[in-house]
Amino acid sequence: MINSREALIQTTEAAKATLASYGCRILVCSGTGCIASGSEAVYEEFRKLAKDDHNVVLEFKPHDEAEHDSEVVSDVKNALGVKKTGCQGVCELGPLVRIQKGDDVIQYIKVKPENCEEIFQRSVRQDDVIESLLYHQGEEAFRGPDDIPFIAKQTRIVLENCGKYDAESFDEYLAGGGFTALQKALFEMKPEEVVDEVDKSGLRGRGGGGFPAGRKWKQVARQPEKERFVVCNGDEGDPGAFMDGSVMEGDPYKLIEGMMIAGYACGAENGYIYVRAEYPMSVARLRKAIATLEEVGLLGDDILGTGYNFHMHINRGAGAFVCGEGSALTASIEGNRGMPRVKPPRTVEKGLWAKPTVLNNVETYANVPKIILQGSDWFRSIGTENSTGTKTFSLTGSIQNTGLIEVPMGTTLREIIFDIGGGLKDGGSFKAVQIGGPSGGCLTEQHLDEPLDFESVKKFGAIIGSGGLVVMDDNTCMVEVARFFMSFTQRESCGKCIPCREGTKRMLEILERIVNGDGELQDLDLLEELATMIKSMALCGLGKSAPLPVLSTLRTFRDEYVEHIVNHKCRAKVCAAMRTFHINPEFCKNCGKCMRSCPVGAITGNREVGYTINSKQCIRCGACKENCAFDAIYVEM
Amino acid sequence: MLEEAYYQKADEIIEHYGKKAASLIPIMQDIQAEYRYLPGELLTYVAGQIGITEEKAYSVATFYENFSFEQKGKYVVKVCDGTACHVRKSVPILEAFQKELGLSAKKHTSDDMLFTVETVSCLGACGLAPTVMVNEDVHPKMTPEKVQALIQELRGDKK
Numbered sequence: 001m002i003n004s005r006e007a008l009i010q011t012t013e014a015a016k017a018t019l020a021s022y023g024c025r026i027l028v029c030s031g032t033g034c035i036a037s038g039s040e041a042v043y044e045e046f047r048k049l050a051k052d053d054h055n056v057v058l059e060f061k062p063h064d065e066a067e068h069d070s071e072v073v074s075d076v077k078n079a080l081g082v083k084k085t086g087c088q089g090v091c092e093l094g095p096l097v098r099i100q101k102g103d104d105v106i107q108y109i110k111v112k113p114e115n116c117e118e119i120f121q122r123s124v125r126q127d128d129v130i131e132s133l134l135y136h137q138g139e140e141a142f143r144g145p146d147d148i149p150f151i152a153k154q155t156r157i158v159l160e161n162c163g164k165y166d167a168e169s170f171d172e173y174l175a176g177g178g179f180t181a182l183q184k185a186l187f188e189m190k191p192e193e194v195v196d197e198v199d200k201s202g203l204r205g206r207g208g209g210g211f212p213a214g215r216k217w218k219q220v221a222r223q224p225e226k227e228r229f230v231v232c233n234g235d236e237g238d239p240g241a242f243m244d245g246s247v248m249e250g251d252p253y254k255l256i257e258g259m260m261i262a263g264y265a266c267g268a269e270n271g272y273i274y275v276r277a278e279y280p281m282s283v284a285r286l287r288k289a290i291a292t293l294e295e296v297g298l299l300g301d302d303i304l305g306t307g308y309n310f311h312m313h314i315n316r317g318a319g320a321f322v323c324g325e326g327s328a329l330t331a332s333i334e335g336n337r338g339m340p341r342v343k344p345p346r347t348v349e350k351g352l353w354a355k356p357t358v359l360n361n362v363e364t365y366a367n368v369p370k371i372i373l374q375g376s377d378w379f380r381s382i383g384t385e386n387s388t389g390t391k392t393f394s395l396t397g398s399i400q401n402t403g404l405i406e407v408p409m410g411t412t413l414r415e416i417i418f419d420i421g422g423g424l425k426d427g428g429s430f431k432a433v434q435i436g437g438p439s440g441g442c443l444t445e446q447h448l449d450e451p452l453d454f455e456s457v458k459k460f461g462a463i464i465g466s467g468g469l470v471v472m473d474d475n476t477c478m479v480e481v482a483r484f485f486m487s488f489t490q491r492e493s494c495g496k497c498i499p500c501r502e503g504t505k506r507m508l509e510i511l512e513r514i515v516n517g518d519g520e521l522q523d524l525d526l527l528e529e530l531a532t533m534i535k536s537m538a539l540c541g542l543g544k545s546a547p548l549p550v551l552s553t554l555r556t557f558r559d560e561y562v563e564h565i566v567n568h569k570c571r572a573k574v575c576a577a578m579r580t581f582h583i584n585p586e587f588c589k590n591c592g593k594c595m596r597s598c599p600v601g602a603i604t605g606n607r608e609v610g611y612t613i614n615s616k617q618c619i620r621c622g623a624c625k626e627n628c629a630f631d632a633i634y635v636e637m
Numbered sequence: 638m639l640e641e642a643y644y645q646k647a648d649e650i651i652e653h654y655g656k657k658a659a660s661l662i663p664i665m666q667d668i669q670a671e672y673r674y675l676p677g678e679l680l681t682y683v684a685g686q687i688g689i690t691e692e693k694a695y696s697v698a699t700f701y702e703n704f705s706f707e708q709k710g711k712y713v714v715k716v717c718d719g720t721a722c723h724v725r726k727s728v729p730i731l732e733a734f735q736k737e738l739g740l741s742a743k744k745h746t747s748d749d750m751l752f753t754v755e756t757v758s759c760l761g762a763c764g765l766a767p768t769v770m771v772n773e774d775v776h777p778k779m780t781p782e783k784v785q786a787l788i789q790e791l792r793g794d795k796k
Contacts, residue, residue: 091764239719319702396721
């Protein structure tokens with residue numbers, strides 16, 4: 001049991017000693033991405049190799065020295081750790097493995113089980129580097145993770161532990177400085193001082209709205225009602241965003257520590273984490289972390305002998321995007337339909353079970369320990385005047401290096417896409433980047449050099465949102481993208497208020513019409529009118545922001561809409577209804593199969609003169625192309 | 638009528654979460670995890686046990702997309718159609734599954750009760766788009782060609 005500050009310090013020292021005693025650690029990335037690429041098999045292979053090797057001690061722990069042969073243990077250089085870490089960042093190049101000896105780290109990419117033996121012999125037992133498994137850019141190879149431009153150009157605060165430590169290990173979290181912030185808060189600061197520090201840091205909610213966290217905490221702390229709650233929004237529903245999932249599965253203890261500090265600051269004894277259903281691993285790792293903390297006494301009653309009580313609970317989402325909205329989320333925890341309610345009263349006054357509630361998202365809480373530890377001035381030194389600190393983004397779409405990144409607020413899009421992301425995939429040309437998911441908008445070429453912070457992005461009609469960045473190239477049709485987002489919000493609309501329920505449906509119908517080639521020019525005015533109406537009248541933030549992707553694409557890519565309507569042309573060659581089918585007489589053998597397979601009789605001709613497709617009659621089903629044995633039918637956009 | 642074992646299992650789950658209204662969603666999640674769907678009779682039983690009305694239980698169960706009153710296949714295939722996957726062409730993958738298994742936008746579960754095919758809005762593995770999740774395993778960088786191999790692999794698994 002860790003029931004006093006001294007006991008915690010002692011345990012931390014022991015954990016640090018253990019960590020320092022490893023001659024070598026093999027760090028296998030166990031983020032969702034790398035596991036999908038097969039990192040579990042790589043991990044098992046390394047464990048097997050280590051077990052079979054009698055010269056090393058696997059998972060060395062100083063306090064069970066007695067169990068080992070004393071001769072081996074005395075030579076700590078032989079202690080080997082095989083660990084599963086949180087996301088190491090470059091998801092597309094997984095499975096990722098780091099070989100760490102003291103301060104020296106080698107980063108290997110695309111490691112397969114059959115590479116493990118060689119790595120073990122050459123890089124673990126000896127100090128050799130396997131060039132072919134390093135990250136390459138052109139001819140140049142990069143040895144350590146911090147040498148790779150993708151990682152070197154980031155500032156990692158929230159993600160600092162991801163990839164460095166065993167994500168499931170309490171000891172490793174302690175050894176990396178975990179729970180020192182909680183100690184400082186509990187023993188050296190009054191609750192109001194903690195609130196003040198967070199307030200002064202300028203930390204703003206990372207979930208979308210960007211409301212100052214400190215102000216929220218202050219409002220909860222001054223409520224007359226004494227029973228209060230701390231709730232974490234881990235319902236990261238924006239398609240194309242996986243930052244919060246990576247924090248929950250990669251550094252679960254940090255999130256919990258942040259919430260414990262919030263609980264202390266605001267006088268709450270219960271914390272809830274609401275995790276979306278699609279993140280089973282986040283749930284598993286958080287549960288494990290909570291169980292461990294309860295076991296050692298860091299969660300529960302009278303934490304570290306201070307009299308502070310804090311209990312943690314996990315709720316799993318059940319597949320409703322709208323539960324990312326505060327009042328819908330608390331309704332869902334209470335066991336109700338997840339529907340937003342009219343505000344005020346706001347969550348800080350009447351949140352969970354109608355009690356004052358601090359509701360922040362995962363990344364916001366994960367920032368808290370470092371702010372307490374290093375102070376608000378340090379935090380303010382990163383980022384911009386009104387958007388302090390860093391922001392995590394998931395960088396996806398048509399980009400060279402996809403993955404999880406963290407940069408100071410105010411970094412430009414150009415730095416993110418070209419310096420960190422390595423530019424567009426397959427040499428494509430940049431068209432737009434979609435930011436903020438279905439509540440956000442598109443930024444284009446002209447915004448590349450603008451700083452990304454809460455204010456400036458809002459100025460361009462988008463939002464930072466939770467931080468999904470989906471890069472789009474010439475092969476992306478912006479009208480289709482707008483339709484895609486609208487179909488998402490329409491499906492996810494909870495149906496409580498009419499502007500959102502009916503409005504999104506009508507907007508979707510119009511967009512489908514345009515994409516199917518049946519649009520009219522006046523549809524564009526109608527879209528704008530509906531969008532403005534929904535934006536101003538919907539009940540909750542999700543409804544209010546639902547039209548943003550349409551408004552934003554209409555503003556910047558209006559000519560593409562017009563092209564679809566007037567010229568029946570989709571320049572990205574995406575919209576199926578804009579296709580026309582033709583027969584290439586060079587390959588055609590006049591067999592007539594296409595004519596027989598056409599369901600509407602749009603193909604005419606005979607064996608002597610050949611066949612032609614009447615594009616007026618053609619329904620663009622593609623049956624002729626599929627049935628042609630000679631590849632003689634081609635598609636034009 | 639459901640077999641007695643169903644009620645025993647439900648009792649166990651109810652016991653674990655406690656007889657209170659707030660336990661409804663986690664109880665339904667565990668029942669569904671156990672039986673791959675939410676048997677209506679059992680939901681009525683749960684409502685009675687935790688002290689809420691039957692209509693309340695149904696109103697909640699029907700609100701959330703994850704709950705199903707129809708039995709799902711042994712393998713629930715979730716084709717990700719999040720932004721990143723959509724941009725990297727996830728729709729042909731969905732179509733490949735549907736074509737291969739004789740399913741459609743209306744028919745989600747194969748007749749042999751082996752496969753249920755659904756779409757999902759994001760699996761959080763966008764770096765490896767397009768992705769597909771089968772039960773709890775994520776399959777990265779899918780192509781329509783890989784779909785057939787995956788189905789065969791899963792079919793072989795059953796024997």
